[in-house]
Amino acid sequence: MISPASLSPAQAAARLEEFTVIDVRAPGEYASGHVPGALNIPLDRLGEAVPALKSASARGALLVVCASGVRSTRACEILADADIEAATLTGGTSAWEGDGRGLDRSEGARATWPMERQVRLAAGSLVVAGLLAGRRLPAARWLSAGIGAGLVYSAVSNTCGMAAVLSKLPHNQAPRSGADLDATLDALQG
Numbered sequence: 001m002i003s004p005a006s007l008s009p010a011q012a013a014a015r016l017e018e019f020t021v022i023d024v025r026a027p028g029e030y031a032s033g034h035v036p037g038a039l040n041i042p043l044d045r046l047g048e049a050v051p052a053l054k055s056a057s058a059r060g061a062l063l064v065v066c067a068s069g070v071r072s073t074r075a076c077e078i079l080a081d082a083d084i085e086a087a088t089l090t091g092g093t094s095a096w097e098g099d100g101r102g103l104d105r106s107e108g109a110r111a112t113w114p115m116e117r118q119v120r121l122a123a124g125s126l127v128v129a130g131l132l133a134g135r136r137l138p139a140a141r142w143l144s145a146g147i148g149a150g151l152v153y154s155a156v157s158n159t160c161g162m163a164a165v166l167s168k169l170p171h172n173q174a175p176r177s178g179a180d181l182d183a184t185l186d187a188l189q190g
Helices: 009-014 027-031 043-059 070-081 092-098 115-133 138-157 161-166 181-189
Strands: 005-007 019-023 061-065 087-089
Touching: 005 009, 009 087, 009 092, 019 043, 043 061, 043 070, 043 181, 061 070, 061 092, 070 087, 087 092, 115 138, 115 161, 138 161
Parallel strands: 005 087, 019 061, 061 087
Antiparallel strands: none
């Protein structure tokens, strides 16, 4: 498989008008700040969007964005498997904002931690809880072992089941005024 093209924030900003920008973060993350003009298609729903993205890519280039570049690289791989060419933003919205470029925020959005940070908090908390509970109930240590094994699997497979679960929590959902996936897919169809 060919690795996706990566663009720095400066390169992407210089050509932003050429791209259909797709943000693959959870709706809550997207609502709290995204690259101007980006459309939200969460990574776990990307499969549903392939026909619309194929249509959009026939009209122009796609730029896929996430918080740090990890999920957008995975999304580009999924799109490449469907014969859709897309580039990824190196460093994601964190690098975009760090480069002094503004983010659009959805009306009524509240700040949401990036998914990677949420996963670290949840995994770390569960490991500590398993170790502490294991002082009284030794079998509870298996919780820590299970989380550790899940993190190893996550690294090897470049997927994250914990992120998929956390993305369903209410604070990771877009505000009620946000656009839904069906409206986004309709917009991509042209």
